[in-house]
Amino acid sequence: MPAIEVNNLAKVYSNGACALSDVSFSFPRGKVLTVVGPNGAGKTTLLRILGTNLLPTSGEARVLGYDVLKEPSQVRLRIAMVPQEGRPELYLTVWQSVFCYLLARGFRWKDARINAESAVKAMGLWERRHYMSSQLSGGQRQRVLIAMALATGAEVLILDEPTIGLDPIARRELNSFLGRLRNEATVIITTHMLDEAEYLSDQVMFIDGGKIQAFDSPASLKQAxxxxxxxxxxxxxxxxxxxxxxxxxxxxxxxxxxxxxxxxxxxxxxxxxxxxxxxxxxxxxxxxxxxxxxxxxxxxxxxxxxxxxxxx
Incomplete structure (x- = not known):
């Protein structure tokens, strides 16, 4: 069973704008998919539908076999999403943000502590775990959000522009960590950093005008x-x-x-x-x-x- 299966997906907004048109693709488990395209191409719309945050106009999308329309609660149990516009609570500490998020998702106290510690360390925030988010830089706040997602151990991670605001060192560290997630989780990323896409991805999707323009491995795309x-x-x-x-x-x-x-x-x-x-x-x-x-x-x-x- 593929991690993601999309058939004839379309999204037309109330103002008549077509964000997605007849999008179909399948993506296996334990791989990294990067979605690339200009602003307004439909990248975020696609991710929001897969994350059950937006209803499609027509078509079908399944995550780990669960229909995003008919079984959204089953999808949400198995994914973690970092939206492009996401922000951590400013008056919670780094530790509180991650730990409390896990408790809210139903983790037991002990498991939440273990997972939170692992994720905060992985994102290089352990020395700042007692800092409130209001005391952090924009890039550090972004890492808090990613730590919250990583700590869940979700089978599918959906990250919309995860490296925005990160300095080159932090971006490299995050990309290295995401690369190590292969075979443990399916990772779907949007980015404008094509060097990241080439380094990270098992497959890359070029999307423009709400349609898939190309979908293949980086090596195959270069040969095309x-x-x-x-x-x-x-x-x-x-x-x-x-x-x-x-x-x-x-x-x-x-x-x-x-x-x-x-x-x-x-x-x-x-x-x-x-x-x-x-x-x-x-x-x-x-x-x-x-x-x-x-x-x-x-x-x-x-x-x-x-x-x-x-x-x-």
Missing amino acids: VPVSEKMIFDGSVEHKDFSALGLMTGLGGKPVLYPNSREAAKRVIEIALDQELTVTVQPITLEDVYFFMLGKHREEEEGWKQQVGLTV
């Missing part, structure tokens, strides 16, 4: 696009010199070319040497795949060309 490497220029380039050699776009404020063949890549190097341009060749990442599959390279036009030093 027609290029395997990119060429990054340090400085302004003339678009006309490279337009026939591949797709020119930009990532991180620099002109980037995806050559359409090995011969094209060699020609780019020749032109770069002739014009004394610095160019770096790198393998493509999941971020590049995202731009290809969701068409983001078409969004910028002239304003972007000016910003990254690309002239026509």
Whole structure:
């Protein structure tokens, strides 16, 4: 039995906005799924439906075999969710937030203490366990919420943008911990950090316009696009010199070319040497795949060309 099974799921809000349209997929237990897409793509709507916090307009969704519409209480017993807008109670300590949450979910006192201690330590908050949330930074408050979810030992963890507000070290520690949860729990994450998605995920879902645009392993997604490497220029380039050699776009404020063949890549190097341009060749990442599959390279036009030093 899969952990998640969704068939023809749709959500249309009262104002007529379609958040999800004919979404279908299945995901196995003990794996990590990352859902990626632009703002308003339907990511949070999907997670809220799976978490029984939002009713779908049509279609079916099952979590661990339980229907989110017909058996929501069974679903809630087996999941833990950290919503994007979630905040811990400001006047509870870190320890109280986690411990009391477990008691509210029906844990026995002894088990709640053991689980709370383990989760608080795992999130690097043990030294601050007696601090009230009002005394913590935004990133530390986010870790309190994640500790509350982890402490439940839920079979399915649903985390909406869990690394928002975390510093790079805390983000790396959290990602390392989530990676170790494989085979113990099913983890569903939304993020805008595509490097996280590539590192963490067994499968990645690209969603846009309420529809699944791609759904596969990071390696398979990278094989699905027609290029395997990119060429990054340090400085302004003339678009006309490279337009026939591949797709020119930009990532991180620099002109980037995806050559359409090995011969094209060699020609780019020749032109770069002739014009004394610095160019770096790198393998493509999941971020590049995202731009290809969701068409983001078409969004910028002239304003972007000016910003990254690309002239026509």
